[in-house]
């Protein structure tokens with residue numbers, strides 16, 4: 212069966228997905244039996260292009276790379292729901308900016324697709340954090356699938372590991388580095404960059420959120436903890452209830468001082484349990500240079516999950532990046548097509 216892909220949000224991640232699909236078309240068919248055509252691309256600034264028989268991806272990417280718009284290509288118009296219907300989409304890749312309060316515009320896109328029986332993959336944390344139960348109900352009622360591998364740790368397959376790899380284990384707690392931008396900034400500051408230069412570089416590399424205060428104030432890591440609390444423990448935690456301190460108060464002097472004492476500063480996120488219950492948190496911590504987390508540099512993320520049957524499992528991999536996150540959408544689509 213051919214996968215008719217609709218894409219909402221053609222920024223860093225959406226464009227990278229199109230690039231990977233285009234580059235690997237033959238390999239995807241041969242290795243996974245995954246055949247596709249892209250039938251709809253909708254982006255706020257670039258516009259809307261649609262062809263139910265499949266867009267010419269080479270041409271589309273030339274336009275995006277050259278002009279950062281859909282340039283000369285014929286543009287479509289209409290409400291997103293209507294475009295989904297007209298395009299004949301069978302799977303939606305949703306990667307519009309994350310809004311942690313409303314989940315929009317992603318939430319409306321996800322609901323429109325699922326209610327039509329269209330499978331969905333998303334990297335957008337907003338809808339998953341704000342409306343997880345509602346989306347799961349829609350998924351069930353409408354016979355569609357919802358995947359969201361990229362919402363935590365980008366293309367590093369943490370969600371799949373949690374849902375499938377360690378099925379049967381009880382998770383006793385977890386801690387790690389769950390935001391690529393802040394880890395990149397702290398790493399660069401440790402090497403002598405200013406905070407402003409490091410943030411600008413993280414933005415240019417496609418790591419930071421559209422509003423980077425979400426990264427540096429710890430909201431992004433907090434929402435990832437909220438999502439993990441829901442998936443792992445079935446607990447509803449509001450983002451505002453996560454103990455949250457970002458990195459804006461961390462100075463180069465503090466980083467240098469920590470290093471002289473044998474420590475490094477990392478923005479650490481986790482969930483711990485005690486007799487009072489569950490405690491989700493995000494905060495800068497001094498980590499001994501001998502600790503495995505100390506070696507996690509740049510936009511890399513790492514998480515240690517403490518389980519009953521397996522003890523500690525540590526997963527390390529990219530936590531942000533255009534192509535790395537495009538990979539999350541691709542792996543979800545391959546999984547859903549099987």
Ligand SMILES: NC(=O)C1=CN([C@@H]2O[C@H](COP(=O)(O)OP(=O)(O)OC[C@H]3O[C@@H](n4cnc5c(N)ncnc54)[C@H](OP(=O)(O)O)[C@@H]3O)[C@@H](O)[C@H]2O)C=CC1
Pocket residue numbers: 219220221222223224225253254255256257306307308309316334335336337361362365417418419420421530531532533536
């Ligand atoms: N970049 C990364 O490393 C990672 C990103 N994510 C998540 O993936 C999502 C995409 O990230 P990224 O590609 O970096 O973000 P970008 O800001 O680069 O891309 C988002 C795109 O969506 C467009 N857009 C905004 N509103 C709409 C709308 N209503 N309909 C269609 N398009 C819209 C934006 O247009 P405009 O620019 O004009 O607003 C922009 O082109 C975000 O939710 C992010 O949190 C998750 C993991 C890692």
Ligand SMILES: N[C@@H](CC=O)C(=O)O
Pocket residue numbers: 362363364365389390391392393418419420426431530531532
């Ligand atoms: N801005 C986020 C992107 C991935 O979720 C990060 O830096 O981790």
